[in-house]
Amino acid sequence: MHIPDAYVSGQVNAATAVVSAVAVGLAAWRARRTLGERQAPLLGMTAAFVFAAQMLNFPIAGGTSGHFLGALLAAVLMGPLNALLVMTVVLVIQCLVFADGGLTALGSNIFNMGIIGGLAGYAIFSAVRRFLAQTRRGFMAATAVAAWASVVLASAACAVELAISGVVPLRGVLGAMVGVHALIGAGEAIITTAALSVVMAGRPDLVGAWQPAPVGASKEAQP
Secondary structure (H helix, E strand, O other), rough: OEEEEEEEEOOHHHHHHHHHHHHHHHHHHHHHHHHOOHHHHHHHHHHHHHHHHHOOOEHHHHEEEOOOOOHHHHHHHHHHHHHHHHHHHHHHHHHHOOOOOOOHHHHHHHHHHHHHHHHHHHHHHHHHHOOOOOOOOOOEEHHHHHHHHHHHHHHHHHHHHHHHHHOHHHHHHHHHHHHHHHHHHHHHHHHHHHHHHHHHHHHHHOOOOOOOOOOOOHHHHHH
8 A cells, every 4th residue: 555656746745744734744743742651652662663564475365465454443541642642753764664555655655654544443433343342352343343344444545545546547557456345344354353452451451542431330220
């Protein structure tokens, strides 16, 4: 999903760069005001985990492969704006050190994987969770759905950018991108829920989106 240089037009890259810069600036401003001594190291650890996990590819249909995105995992752990910071750090390092994604397309990649993947993915998580039981099982189900959707939406955004740039027709690229990333999203859902399960088993207090009902609340509500 990382867009290389010269694949997306300068106009598209400029527009996504402006949107990404504003969003990242807002996220950084908020982080300076809200991150405490415990949350700041967690942000770095989350970025390190996402970076390492993205280096591992898993095979899917047709001889292609996919990799973990991690935006929704970071959003559930630390909130969507902090997740955007995590994804920005990861994408900048990948671009500058490993040439994974073009420098001119950095704004587009941050937009697709950080804003669409993290912020939009978290919005889907919040919406789905309202319709499910407020239990750990419901929490994990909402996480799985949102993790899958975050990958599919990010791939759709990438397809639209390529089509606007005149690289390929939208009708062809959208179906191809979404079809492949629907399979990759299944892997994303599995990895995200597995990682969250490990964290919640030992340190549920580190999962920012987890707000379980108070113990005995159901009994107290009974007449």
